[in-house]
Amino acid sequence: MKKYDAIMIGFGKGAKTLAAEFAKQGKKVAMIEKSSKMYGGTCINEGCIPSKSLIVQAGKRTFSDAINKKEEITSILRKKNFEKLNQNPNIDVITAKASFVNTHVISYENEKGTKEIYGDYLFVNTGSVPIIPNIQGIEHTKHIYVSADIMKEKEQPKTLAIIGGGYIGLEFSSMFARYGTQVTVFEYGDRLVKREDEDIALHIQQILERQGVQFEFKSNVLSVENVNDSDVIVTYKNKDGNIQQLTVNAVLLATGRKANTDGLHLEQAGVETDARGAIKVNRYLQTSQPHIYAMGDVKGGLQFTYISLDDYRIVKDHIFGDKKRTTDNRGAIPYSVFIEPTFSRVGMSEEEAKNEGYEIKVAKLAVSAIPRAHVNECKEGVLKAIADAKTDKILGCVLLCTASEEMINFVQLAINLGLKTSDIANHIFTHPTMSEALNDLFGNF
Numbered sequence: 206m207k208k209y210d211a212i213m214i215g216f217g218k219g220a221k222t223l224a225a226e227f228a229k230q231g232k233k234v235a236m237i238e239k240s241s242k243m244y245g246g247t248c249i250n251e252g253c254i255p256s257k258s259l260i261v262q263a264g265k266r267t268f269s270d271a272i273n274k275k276e277e278i279t280s281i282l283r284k285k286n287f288e289k290l291n292q293n294p295n296i297d298v299i300t301a302k303a304s305f306v307n308t309h310v311i312s313y314e315n316e317k318g319t320k321e322i323y324g325d326y327l328f329v330n331t332g333s334v335p336i337i338p339n340i341q342g343i344e345h346t347k348h349i350y351v352s353a354d355i356m357k358e359k360e361q362p363k364t365l366a367i368i369g370g371g372y373i374g375l376e377f378s379s380m381f382a383r384y385g386t387q388v389t390v391f392e393y394g395d396r397l398v399k400r401e402d403e404d405i406a407l408h409i410q411q412i413l414e415r416q417g418v419q420f421e422f423k424s425n426v427l428s429v430e431n432v433n434d435s436d437v438i439v440t441y442k443n444k445d446g447n448i449q450q451l452t453v454n455a456v457l458l459a460t461g462r463k464a465n466t467d468g469l470h471l472e473q474a475g476v477e478t479d480a481r482g483a484i485k486v487n488r489y490l491q492t493s494q495p496h497i498y499a500m501g502d503v504k505g506g507l508q509f510t511y512i513s514l515d516d517y518r519i520v521k522d523h524i525f526g527d528k529k530r531t532t533d534n535r536g537a538i539p540y541s542v543f544i545e546p547t548f549s550r551v552g553m554s555e556e557e558a559k560n561e562g563y564e565i566k567v568a569k570l571a572v573s574a575i576p577r578a579h580v581n582e583c584k585e586g587v588l589k590a591i592a593d594a595k596t597d598k599i600l601g602c603v604l605l606c607t608a609s610e611e612m613i614n615f616v617q618l619a620i621n622l623g624l625k626t627s628d629i630a631n632h633i634f635t636h637p638t639m640s641e642a643l644n645d646l647f648g649n650f
């Protein structure tokens with residue numbers, strides 16, 4: 206049986222970066238990825254990059270041209286990811302589905318039959334899969350998609366129902382609407398983005414409604430069925446309890462994603478999972494077997510590529526470093542939802558800060574007051590900051606504006622460094638930029 210210092214299961218962000226690190230240290234690594242279409246993981250092939258490519262191209266290209274462009278970008282990145290590891294003499298890239306035989310042995314099957322390999326360390330980075338809601342007719346109805354599949358269809362649906370108003374629901378509704386598709390979002394909740402303040406949720410809703418998106422809040426989709434070859438009838442209970450129907454060309458399921466442990470046989474290695482099926486880890490990302498680590502979506506919690514990357518840093522530090530980095534000291538974690546304009550947040554919302562017992566002060570700035578927003582011809586949105594009234598320290602910030610995905614990283618650094626609102630209010634920014642609006646926002650307290 207071939208022996209490795211480290212076996213990576215899944216070509217996710219954390220594992221591929223860790224594989225290169227192990228190899229750099231002269232260790233022998235096996236990277237096992239189940240599909241030749243997935244080198245580089247979800248982000249590059251089915252997640253962040255293809256969706257952001259389609260989002261950026263909306264309004265610039267036709268839908269089918271944008272799909273072609275997206276294919277071009279993802280195939281370049283996939284190839285680069287494969288070659289980077291495959292050309293490394295210390296790394297074997299194995300294309301096969303892996304499963305545990307015991308605490309150190311992994312089995313996989315390829316055209317030559319079943320093989321087993323041994324690893325001193327093992328790393329599970331198998332990502333997540335869409336949750337398929339329990340809706341009558343969902344398994345056998347045509348034109349029902351998850352995010353990965355709908356991004357492969359060249360034909361643009363004229364009408365689209367999206368079930369779920371979370372990250373994917375928001376990004377895909379804004380994107381399809383801007384290609385000219387009539388979009389209806391069905392959401393369980395009584396409003397969008399439950400973890401955000403109500404004023405911000407309302408802003409987001411109004412922006413999307415102006416783009417033509419319709420929302421059915423507090424709705425429950427009961428069944429889907431094909432009416433002819435090209436249409437789907439969606440039957441749902443609306444917020445008033447009335448049964449309604451909507452006929453659309455396609456339905457996108459965006460009701461969350463769960464840890465992907467399917468077929469891994471974790472039990473053979475004694476690796477425990479939690480009630481939601483995610484792999485249980487400690488703050489160093491060790492599983493119930495100390496030499497087996499889990500990184501990225503498969504361990505539950507926040508599902509972002511940059512979390513998987515940070516998981517790599519924690520594991521690297523635990524194995525090769527001073528063991529100081531943990532999941533407890535990552536600092537404030539920002540996020541961006543790529544609707545148009547982008548919505549980004551870091552730190553606490555107003556409501557969260559109040560619930561934590563802070564005496565707070567709140568500052569707001571309308572995007573229409575920003576010179577660069579006029580240049581960009583995108584004057585929609587709002588900026589909001591929350592600070593501790595006693596210490597003037599920044600507690601949180603919400604940016605609903607063009608380029609907020611860039612700006613939020615600056616505010617994150619300010620929060621992590623413990624800066625005060627006056628530090629940003631008096632910071633020198635280049636002009637004319639969206640970032641310089643942070644002078645005014647933080648000067649508005």
Ligand SMILES: Cc1cc2nc3c(=O)[nH]c(=O)nc-3n(C[C@H](O)[C@H](O)[C@H](O)COP(=O)(O)OP(=O)(O)OC[C@H]3O[C@@H](n4cnc5c(N)ncnc54)[C@H](O)[C@@H]3O)c2cc1C
Pocket residue numbers: 214215216217218219220237238239240243244245246247248251252253254256257301302303304330331332333352353373465467468469500501502503507508509510511513
């Ligand atoms: C549509 C969409 C848009 C997104 N947009 C963003 C965004 O803008 N920003 C952001 O930060 N995050 C975004 N995300 C989330 C992000 O894609 C994930 O959090 C991230 O890719 C998770 O990476 P990972 O390291 O956990 O593993 P993944 O990248 O999911 O990699 C897991 C790999 O393991 C392989 N695998 C699974 N089982 C096995 C097995 N048994 N044997 C061998 N290989 C196996 C899979 O084929 C896959 O390649 C988006 C997700 C989606 C779906």
Ligand SMILES: NC(=O)c1ccc[n+]([C@@H]2O[C@H](COP(=O)([O-])OP(=O)(O)OC[C@H]3O[C@@H](n4cnc5c(N)ncnc54)[C@H](O)[C@@H]3O)[C@@H](O)[C@H]2O)c1
Pocket residue numbers: 338339368369370371372373374376391392393394424425426458459460461462507508509540541542543
């Ligand atoms: N920009 C980004 O960083 C980005 C973009 C896309 C996806 N992602 C990641 O992908 C993950 C999955 O995204 P997602 O949008 O599928 O999940 P999500 O958890 O963000 O949202 C799911 C939504 O579906 C609703 N819902 C669940 N079941 C429903 C039903 N039967 N009917 C109506 N509504 C229902 C929930 O109330 C929730 O609002 C996210 O957690 C996120 O981490 C990130």
